[in-house]
Amino acid sequence: MKILQALFFPPEQPGGVSSMIPYILERFQSPNWEMDLFSLPKRIRGKGSEPVSFETFDWNEYGDSLIVQKYMQTYKDYVWWTKLRIQKEYDLIHAHHPIAALVMKELFPKTPLIMTIHSSFEQELILNKRIEANGPEYHFLTSLYRELEEKADLIMTVSESFKKYLDGFLVEAEKVEVLPNGFDEKRFKPISHDNVVPQLITVCRLVPAKGIDVLLEACSMLKQRGLDYVLHIIGDGPIREDLEHKAQQLGIYDETIFYGYMLHPEEFMPFSDIFVLPSRAEAFGSVFAEAALCWLALVGTEVGGISEQIEDGVNGLLVPVDDAAKLAEALERVMTDSQFRYELARAAWTKAKGTYSLSRIVNELKLTYMRFRKAT
Structure with a gap:
């Protein structure tokens, strides 16, 4: 089974998600599994120019915000880089950032997509005093959850508490599955x-x-x-x-x-x-x-x-x-x-x-991935 792990940050960047995935990849190296990593290099800025539209909301309503403009430019850059670098097909894509998930589904609509939501960017920005609660950036970022629900074949998250948080933005939050991070x-x-x-x-x-x-x-x-x-x-x-x-x-x-x-x-x-x-x-x-x-x-x-x-x-x-x-x-x-x-x-x-043993988490992931293998 050929799987693509689609990150936003490169694996060498600090942070639990990006640094964890390479250890998962090591555990999947066997004749039955083929797994690649993909991310957007930090040097890629301002390359993408294709128009972007979403099915569940119009992001242009929030386009006056510099933060939203930067986010969407990064989305376009991710599209540009993906088209340039990914030349083969995969049986499954597992994305770990909203941009990665939505871009992959846009470019590879027939490939099953799993999205793991690891954190709340909007809450981080509010706590770090970058945006206002209930402001345009907040509404833009939380609207992405519904878009992910529309596009992804499965949404996962890392804790029961965050699943409850998503309940305010999703139509069927009960379908979200919880799998915590794993550690080698x-x-x-x-x-x-x-x-x-x-x-x-x-x-x-x-x-x-x-x-x-x-x-x-x-x-x-x-x-x-x-x-x-x-x-x-x-x-x-x-x-x-x-x-x-x-x-x-x-x-x-x-x-x-x-x-x-x-x-x-x-x-x-x-x-x-x-x-x-x-x-x-x-x-x-x-x-x-x-x-x-x-x-x-x-x-x-x-x-x-x-x-x-x-x-x-x-x-x-x-x-x-x-x-x-x-x-x-x-x-x-x-x-x-x-x-x-x-x-x-x-x-x-x-x-x-x-x-939180990586061995346990990898076994759970294998079972999850196999569900999509049967469906293909």
């Missing part, structure tokens, strides 16, 4: 260590949606209580300078290390004790599963896929969004009780190993 267990190697000073770590893009400002405030409270720690922040983004300035203002700059982007943070995480990320929204939160596989105690917020991964008090701790005081309390609890921290980390590792 061989990439994660827990290391036995004994840190005298608790090591806190977070890995994310530095944007408002990730709540790192709240984390810094919580860490300031910990310092005021006389608790020692080191906070490792791996990632880069548009608000890094603001966060560094905030750490200085709060008097915790000496306890905080900003590393910038790191290609393989999973090689660094096992030396820490606690993974913490107070996101304001997460469809899944891949980095929590990765941290769990590194045998870290988890602290996160009660949102989206995070609250599905963490059972509060069992394999991690959950706190309300934007509540620095509650976050500080949770961190203090795991910092000062090493036995509790160990039990949380062990339970998190056990759940991640069983639920």
Whole structure:
């Protein structure tokens, strides 16, 4: 069976989706499966010029928005690049971004299409203060869900909470199937260590949606209580300078290390004790599963896929969004009780190993793909 995995970002780009798919491809290398990856290189800009129309809405209603204009130009570029590069037929296309899905169905209408919706771009833009809630960009981006429902043969997503979110935009949301992200267990190697000073770590893009400002405030409270720690922040983004300035203002700059982007943070995480990320929204939160596989105690917020991964008090701790005081309390609890921290980390590792194992996810994907093989 010949399958095309259609990405938006190239596999070498940071992020759970693009970095996960190559590991899936490795598991499909057998005489019965042939799988290719496809994505739009970053250097391709402004090449496409063909007109675009959708079946379920008129995108031109939102065409005055610069964000919508940029989105549609990227769509046209994806069309241009796909026509240039894809010369063979596939039995199935599995897309991981709305642009990739809609372009593939436009160019290969007879090929079955699976679309996995991994996140909410509109919610990310709202939280990052790029667009207004209920504004034209929001309506454009959420209209794409209905277009995907019209075009795709199957829609999948990564968490039950995000499936519920889609219910507001789809006609038959009950048909959406849930399959979480999978992680290659061989990439994660827990290391036995004994840190005298608790090591806190977070890995994310530095944007408002990730709540790192709240984390810094919580860490300031910990310092005021006389608790020692080191906070490792791996990632880069548009608000890094603001966060560094905030750490200085709060008097915790000496306890905080900003590393910038790191290609393989999973090689660094096992030396820490606690993974913490107070996101304001997460469809899944891949980095929590990765941290769990590194045998870290988890602290996160009660949102989206995070609250599905963490059972509060069992394999991690959950706190309300934007509540620095509650976050500080949770961190203090795991910092000062090493036995509790160990039990949380062990339970998190056990759940991640069983639920988010790449082997299990690949087996589920094979069963899904085989349904379309019978139909062809």
